[in-house]
Amino acid sequence: MKDYINLLKKHNLKITPQRLAILKYLDTHYTHPTVDEIYNTLKKTNPSLSKTTVYNSLEILNTHHIIQPLHITGHERRYDLRKDIHHHFLCRSCGNIQDLDINCPNIKKIQEQGYNIEEVHGYFKGICLDCQKREETHK
Amino acid sequence: MKDYINLLKKHNLKITPQRLAILKYLDTHYTHPTVDEIYNTLKKTNPSLSKTTVYNSLEILNTHHIIQPLHITGHERRYDLRKDIHHHFLCRSCGNIQDLDINCPNIKKIQEQGYNIEEVHGYFKGICLDCQKREETHK
DNA sequence: ATTCAATATTGTAATCATTACATTTTATCA
DNA sequence: TGATAAAATGTAATGATTACAATATTGAAT
Structure with a gap:
């Protein structure tokens, strides 16, 4: 920027x-x-x-x-800082939050039902790629 | 139940x-x-x-x-209490949170990228149907 | 450049949700 | 019915956020 x-x-x-x-x-x-x-x-x-x-x-x-x-x-x-709609992934192991570049096809559907949407928030929680690798290594 | x-x-x-x-x-x-x-x-x-x-x-x-x-x-x-995956709508006006029965097609994509997903959370924020009607009425 | 009013920064104190902990009570099972 | 482990209770502590008053700074007009 x-x-x-x-x-x-x-x-x-x-x-x-x-x-x-x-x-x-x-x-x-x-x-x-x-x-x-x-x-x-x-x-x-x-x-x-x-x-x-x-x-x-x-x-x-x-x-x-x-x-x-x-x-x-x-x-x-x-x-x-990012203001375009995107999602997040919270890793239960390391605690980091990563951006996910996916778009939500449900927004339209909800709007068509009459909802006035101002914000879209989505996140997944689990184990991120790095932590999975690390766990593999330590076995 | x-x-x-x-x-x-x-x-x-x-x-x-x-x-x-x-x-x-x-x-x-x-x-x-x-x-x-x-x-x-x-x-x-x-x-x-x-x-x-x-x-x-x-x-x-x-x-x-x-x-x-x-x-x-x-x-x-x-x-x-509900444990099946669903989403929510938070109304900025009345503060109520409603359930939205939509399913997220992104889950598969993220899993295919290798992520281990344990939880899925999604919500929209805006004005709910009831509050939109109410605002119309008061004009 | 200087002044001035509006706004921002700072530090401290207060608030609110949540957690820690010690004590009392209860659920479960022999 | 008693013993024991677990749960409920009440109070105190914590941690993030907000309120507020005093000081400093920004930006615009002069």
Whole structure:
């Protein structure tokens, strides 16, 4: 992406170093990070950063549909910069969340039933490819 | 369902009035209730009920795959007795969560890629049919 | 460049759902 | 009916998130 400044301008959001750093972090890390992950990483290069700012920034970016929160693990919110519809895979073993590029043919059906759909969320839980390999190796 | 006693027996779980009440509640209310909803309702007819018991019971029923927790709203867990794969619709207006009987053709694809899938979760967010009608009426 | 008002950041305190834990009670079985 | 393992209960602790007041910064007008 890169042009975080124009992205914020386009949404009439003020340009602040904190917001730019958070956007960049989400754009360059595909881990669907938690608030703590973002906070702890950015704190190193931006020591004055407050965790509240991370919460506030993520909230306003979400309000403007620049990012989306994920409620997958059930005990902590995670964030995703991608806004096109896609799905996720949560590995029970390593805890990582991967993107899955599949499209959902059910959306149309549901819309045809009259539902007004604004968001689509889908995820699978199981053992990812890497962890399966690792388990094979350790046998 | 009805035969909650045998369901618990089948899983070698002790039969307690609390567990039976919770099972019955989930079986007869399709609201995907929160812990508080369950607790507050059952408290009326079972005044000694403790919220911890509700948590514990839901936890053990989940462990035995009799129920499943839903992480849809993002700020509170909800529970669902149905164990066959289905999806949900969260209404932004009334907050209700409805069941959607659709099947996901992507499961096979993901499995063919080698993923070991243990759970499938999908939900849509938008405005439900009832709330759309209501909004029409109030115009 | 300077000023100013609106907005963002910060730190602390409060909240809410959930979990930990010790004690009492109950279910099950010999 | 008693013994024992497990469950229920109540309170305290935890952890993520939110509320709020004070300070700092952004962006626009001058």
